[in-house]
Amino acid sequence: MIPAPFAYARPTTVEEALQAIADCGEDVKVLAGGQSLIPVMRLRLAAPETVVDLGKVAGLRGVRDDGDAIVIGAMTTHSDVLADPLVAEHAPLIAEATGTVADRQVRHRGTFGGALVHADPAGDLPAVALALDAEFVVAGQSGRRTVPAGEFFVDYLTTAVGEGELLVEVRVPKYTGWSMRYEKFNRVAQAWSIVAVAAAVRREDGRIAEARVGLTNMGPTPLRARQVEEALAGAEATAEAVAAAAERAAEGTDPTSDLNAQADYRQHLAKVLTRRAVSTAAGL
Amino acid sequence: MTPITVRVDGASYTDDVEPRTLLVHYLREQLGKVGTVVGCDTSNCGACTVHLDGEAVKSCTVLAVQADGSEVTTIEGVAGGAGLHPVQKAFHEMHGLQCGYCTPGMIMASIDLLKDNPDPSDDEVREGIEGNLCRCTGYQNIVRAVRHAAAEMRGGANGVPSGSVSPAVVDTAAAPHVAVQS
Amino acid sequence: MTAVEERTGAAAPEKEIGKARRRKEDARLITGRTTWxxxxxxxxxxxxxxxxxxxxxxxxxxxxxxxxxxxxxxxxxxxxxxxxxxxxxxxxxxxxxxxxxxxxxxxxxxxxxxxxxxxxxxxxxxxxxxxxxxxxxxxxxxxxxPVVLDMEEAVKDGADLVHDHLESNTSYHFVFDAGEAGTGGDTEQAFSGADVVVSRRFVQQRLIPAFMxxxxxxxxxxxxxxxxxxxxxxxxxxxxxxxxxxxxxxxxxxxxxxxxxGGFGGxxxxxxxxxxxxxxxxxxxxxxxxxxxxxxxxxxAHHGRDQVQFVDIAADREGNILGLRVRLLADMGAYLRLITPGVPALGAFMYPGIYKFPAYRFECDGVFTNKVPTDAYRGAGRPEATFAIERIMDELAVELGMDPLELRRKNWIDAAEFPFTTVAGLAYDSGDYEAATQQALQLLGYDELREEQRRRRESGDPVQLGIGISTFTEMCGLAPSRVLGSLAFGAGGWEHASIRMLPTGKVEVVTGSTPHGQGHETAWSQLVADSLGVPFEDVEVLHGDTAISSRGLDTYGSRSLVVGGSAVVRAADKVIAKARKIAAHLLEASEDDLEFADGKFSVRGTPGTGLGIQEIALAIFAAHDYPEGIEPSIDADATFDPENFSFPHGTHLCAMEVDTETGFVKIRKYASVDDVGTIVNPLIVEGQVHGGLAQGIAQALYEEAIYDADGNLTTGTFVDYLVPSAADLPHFDTGNTVHAAPGNPIGAKGVGEAGCIASTPAVVNAALDAVRHLGVTDIRMPLTPERVWRAIHQGGDGGDRAAARSNAQAVDSSDAPSTSGGAL
Incomplete structure (x- = not known):
């Protein structure tokens, strides 16, 4: 199918982009990689009046070192993220999860920022960003603001990026001495996650000093499994302790029921996958 | 209408397009590059795969305006003039196609994979072409073809047989075709 | 003017039949020079x-x-x-x-x-x-x-009607009773005297052919x-x-x-x-x-399958099968398309499978619902039948405490018994089920896997292993026209071919069987190259245009080579017969003294003499010198109408890992040995088997067309209708036995559907074998992880899937957000 007609703007700077969005009224869509937006427009489930294409905006693509954090430009493609040495060194969980996103072709076009702002609960990167306590730098015409991950994902397909704003980059703290695992469960290779678990663990003297656990597709937004994290903090790094903690993974979750899975099964999967993710991350 | 200039299979084109025109429709309908086909509307099947600035993309999920200033290679130009690309040759040699509808996309995706991984295992090939659906082959001979091409492109160093060898011979696990003759 | 080059060298050219010829079709398909x-x-x-x-x-x-x-x-x-x-x-x-x-x-x-x-x-x-x-x-x-979706509801008294001018939602009630047909005993009697009766309800989910x-x-x-x-x-x-x-x-x-x-029936x-x-x-x-x-x-586009099968099998304690009873509800959808009602009826004759049932009764109701019509999909009736019989044989084996292979062996037709007329009245042509099975067991590494299965069970491994068996046959080579007539089908089952000998000696073969991926251009060239003794490259195969190929019945039901290829061979025989008269005239010899070999007529006992058929083509084009009383042409056509179906068979084995914690199933190894008769091109045969396996496995594990309560197709894109990718399918270890089909001049049985028909029950049997000790007796297809998990942990067959929401949350319009900012 062919998208409905739309007006097209192709700014070259963030300022121009913000201006274009402001000029175009309410019915505007921002095009990053387009790997979710274009299919939705082809099916005519979305028919914006204007599309603002960020493809030529300078300075939004790439990963840079910023002291205690790495900064990933919103327009950095998934394949750039996968190949990036800073990501591999400081936030390997992002690379691991990115490697499971769709397929090679989609990863060549799809962007890190686009996937996060799209905020599909079945998307892989939101839970990872949440688990890693990333910070989201959002630009508006009145300047830039930083939103912590815990406040970024507001609801189903909805983020803290307001009208007239753009996500420009994401700051991810450097995780030195941590190990990580993204445990994804789906039926076929290119499918969205039925449930997935992002785990990061820091071990100290045979114990789990700290753990961060993010859940994909266990509610309208990505979730942190706080009860699991608390149970793991200071626990012995044993299979039993991890299993006991993982039993709490479904607490406070509100997953949907769809073709792939009903809610109770998703809650069961969250526990199993949390145990597996944390165990692998903890080297058990 | 938005003006775009695109280089496709070595020739330069300047055209006015509606912003909503998908790259694949621009290629097929405005440039007559009908070798690239459309198989779905959700970016799942990969039949429309072309190379955009050297990377495999699904041309049904790229707007033609997004390709402005870029270089596109389709199945029709991938051999770069006369003859066949080694991956094209390998698909023929290993019987990696039946109806052939997915084949252009499958070949373009495979070339992209081999650029990153010149010596993939069976599993790596399977994952590498996960974005391309084939309904005819069950993929096994496609996997053989990609590995065969990989060996050719590396200079045949690992001794994958070429020429008229049956794919089953390449694949040691395969059974003899004819075991019991009545 | 000599248009035909002399062939040098004394060695006879290698036979084309049996050669792994690379396909002629590929040249345009791999370069994008196509004519979609x-x-x-x-x-x-x-x-x-x-x-x-x-x-x-x-x-x-x-x-x-x-x-x-x-x-x-x-x-x-x-x-x-x-x-x-x-x-x-x-x-x-x-x-x-x-x-x-x-x-x-x-x-x-x-x-x-x-x-x-x-x-x-x-x-x-x-x-x-x-x-x-x-x-x-x-x-x-x-x-x-009111929307009518569920067949079991739709056939009840007082049900809402799809077509309110009709009396009910039932289109037809089709019965085949072996007792009444005189091909078997009384079914009720067989059941009443049986030690053991096993009854099951199987669901053949609705599928979509999904040609690319x-x-x-x-x-x-x-x-x-x-x-x-x-x-x-x-x-x-x-x-x-x-x-x-x-x-x-x-x-x-x-x-x-x-x-x-691609088509696959679609x-x-x-x-x-x-x-x-x-x-x-x-x-x-x-x-x-x-x-x-x-x-x-x-x-x-029409869908496939969508049947509910009620299957009863009767046996004695020793495992001798006594009777089979099948009742079907077959979903027609809202209308009857080309062969909608015939699909389940075609299957009727295959439920007895490879076994010697003394009694058999089949009944089927065709039921209207408010869904798109069903019709042919790869196998059309035979996958359903094969699934039912191969699943129920496993259930019977469990009931009897017998090894499932032993039960099959005890009841299948022995090699020495061919041709064998079954309880359904079909005359199975040739084969050796034991030989195929033995070869498949070796390919799989059966004994080691059984040993591993035992170890995993004993250790309570969360990942259990199972082995599934499917020993199958199917009817191919559709079809003898008289049989189709007796089944009230609206056409015959013959196929037509003609051969045109061009002046330069090149050969045009016109076939009525229209390919869409099967490789007719290559395989028919091989047939003709062997028959006429001309180079493979000199043959061009024309098809698919009613102005060029005026007579034909096209491609489905694994009929192309068996029926269409046979017509080509018969046409070639006629070309040779015509050319023989010309050759005799030109060589000044008696027809009876001529022998034809490697494309050349020669006078018996006179080496060095001879006239190539390609030279005769030129001579008869010029037509300067040919015998009185014949037409100046060696072109010929033929219509081949088979006298019987052909019956490919084989043994498929699947080893399956089941993660009992998540319900995720993964094929560990798949081995199949198919007997498709004479193999003209092993490459094409292998490719057809692979593709069939992929689709049969996809039915078992991935694909299902699901409607929500309002009759909307929830699986309306490839996001939700899961056609498997390369990463989702295993490597296949395939082999063949060869028992030529006696019913056609090639000896071919047909291969297009075999993999699809055989594999589905092997996969489901494997999953069940892995978890049967946990109390699981059935899992509905497709074996989604959720269904497998529910069957293990909650009993039942895994139940219905939540049909109201798609997996593709982002493309679910009801939830489409109105975010105006951000990067999508």
Missing amino acids: TDNMVLPGMLHLAVVRSPVAHARISNVDVSAAREAPGVVAVFTGRDLAEEQGSLPCAWPVTPDMVNPGHPSIAVDQVNHVGEAVAVIVARSKAAAQDAVELADIDYEPL EPRSVVVQPQGDNYTMWSATQIPHILRVMAAMVTGIPEHKLRVIAPDVG KLQVNPEEILCLLIARRLGKPVKWTETRSESLMT
Whole structure:
């Protein structure tokens, strides 16, 4: 199918982009990689009046070192993220999860920022960003603001990026001495996650000093499994302790029921996958 | 209408397009590059795969305006003039196609994979072409073809047989075709 | 003038049959120099887009297309009312019973819609985009009617009706009773005397053929002649049927199937859109094109399977089977298409499988529902039958405490017993089930895997291992015309071929069997190269155009090589017979003294003399010197009508890992040994087996067309209808045994459907074998992780899936957000 007609703007700077969005009224869509937006427009489930294409905006693509954090430009493609040495060194969980996103072709076009702002609960990167306590730098015409991950994902397909704003980059703290695992469960290779678990663990003297656990597709937004994290903090790094903690993974979750899975099964999967993710991350 | 200039299979084109025109429709309908086909509307099947600035993309999920200033290679130009690309040759040699509808996309995706991984295992090939659906082959001979091409492109160093060898011979696990003759 | 090069060297050329020839077709397909229907551009061509019903069952109370008519680029809009008088009814060629109820099938709805996606108006515009844009401007009012979706509900007294002018939702009740047919004993008696009776209800979920090339139709009117290009498996049948439906005389209609991107039965159809294109091209006098989108294809192209099977098997304590009873509910969907009712009836004869049942009874109700019609999908009736028998044999083995292979062996037809007439009255031609099984066991590494299975069970491993068996046969080579007649099918089953010997000695082979991926151009070249002794490269195979190939019955039912290839061989025999007379004349010898070998006639006992058939082609083109009383031509044609079906068989084994914690299943190893008779091209045979396996495994594990409670297809895109990728399928270890089919000159049995028919029960049996010790007795297909997990932890067969929501949350319109910022 062919998208409905739309007006097209192709700014070259963030300022121009913000201006274009402001000029175009309410019915505007921002095009990053387009790997979710274009299919939705082809099916005519979305028919914006204007599309603002960020493809030529300078300075939004790439990963840079910023002291205690790495900064990933919103327009950095998934394949750039996968190949990036800073990501591999400081936030390997992002690379691991990115490697499971769709397929090679989609990863060549799809962007890190686009996937996060799209905020599909079945998307892989939101839970990872949440688990890693990333910070989201959002630009508006009145300047830039930083939103912590815990406040970024507001609801189903909805983020803290307001009208007239753009996500420009994401700051991810450097995780030195941590190990990580993204445990994804789906039926076929290119499918969205039925449930997935992002785990990061820091071990100290045979114990789990700290753990961060993010859940994909266990509610309208990505979730942190706080009860699991608390149970793991200071626990012995044993299979039993991890299993006991993982039993709490479904607490406070509100997953949907769809073709792939009903809610109770998703809650069961969250526990199993949390145990597996944390165990692998903890080297058990 | 938005003006775009695109280089496709070595020739330069300047055209006015509606912003909503998908790259694949621009290629097929405005440039007559009908070798690239459309198989779905959700970016799942990969039949429309072309190379955009050297990377495999699904041309049904790229707007033609997004390709402005870029270089596109389709199945029709991938051999770069006369003859066949080694991956094209390998698909023929290993019987990696039946109806052939997915084949252009499958070949373009495979070339992209081999650029990153010149010596993939069976599993790596399977994952590498996960974005391309084939309904005819069950993929096994496609996997053989990609590995065969990989060996050719590396200079045949690992001794994958070429020429008229049956794919089953390449694949040691395969059974003899004819075991019991009545 | 010598157009034919002398061949040198004394060695006889290598036989082409059996050679792994690389395909001739590939040259255009790997380079993109293809002729898909959608590639076609004609001067003045208009584009069609179809306005489709968003509701499953409703009266159309008002149709307002005035805004659509005024939309930019729109040339015309046609409603059902506009075309009501001329559209006729889409044909159903298989009235399986004399009293079968066929409600008629309009190409475009006039007063009532009966499934989501049914056409209600057609936009004609100067561009595809303009046509698509105007679809949204059509304003149609629907008065909803109760939606009928569940067959078991639909056949109850007082059920809501799909067609309220009919008495019930039942189209037909088809019965085959071996006792009544005289091919077996009394079934009720067999059951009443049995030690053991096992009964099961199996669900054959609804599937979608999902050929990769979406359907596409182009019609060009030229005066009162029409040429139709269509992505079809059946240009010949389509021509006849379209002529009958539209009243366009058959000789004024030419149908061309150019390159066609797969079919699997899904393009064995006379589609509403094909008729609409013809009607509209006739109205407007302009060429028109319609190409579907994938979502349109999944929603409106016919589906497959969708049966509920009630199966009873009777045996004695020792495991001797005594009787089989099958009752089916088969979902027709809203209408009867070309062979909708015949699919389950075709399966009726295959439920006894490879076993020597003394008694058998089959009953089937064809049931209307408010869904898109079902029809042929790879195997068509035989996968359902094979699944039922191979599943119930495992259940019986469990009940008897027997090894499932031993139970099969005890009851199958022994090699020495062929030909064997089964309880269903079919005469199985040849084979050796034991030999195929032994080879498959070795390929799989059966004993080691059984040992591993034991270890995993003992250690309580969360990942359990199972091995599934499917020993199957199927009927191919459709079909003996007289048999089809006895089954009330509307056509014969013969196939036609002609061979044209060109002046330069090159050979044109015209086949009535129209390929769409099977490699006819290559395999037919091999047949002819062997028969005529001409080089493989000198043969060109023509097909798919009714003006070139005037007689044919097309491609389905694994018939091409068996029937169509046999016609080619017979035509070649006739060419040789004709050439023999010319050769005798030119060599001044008696016909009886001539021998024909390697493309050359020579006088017996006189080495060095001889005349090549390619030289004779030139001589007879010149026609300067040929015998009195014959025509100056060695061209020939042949129509081959088989006397029996052919019966490929084989043994498929699947080793499956089941993660009991998550329900995820993974094929560890798959081995199959198929006997498809003589193998003309091992490469093509292997490829067909692979592709069939992929589709059969996909039925077991991935694919299911699901409707929600309102009759909307929830699995309406490839996001939700899960066609597996390379990463989702295992490596296949395949092999063959060869027992030539006695019923055709090639000895081929057919291979197109074998993998698809055999594999599904092997996969499900494997999963069950892995978890049966945990109390699981059945899992509904497809074996989603959730179903497997529920079956293990909650009992039952895994239950229904949540049908209301798609997996593709991002493309679920009801939740589409109105975010105005951010990067998508």
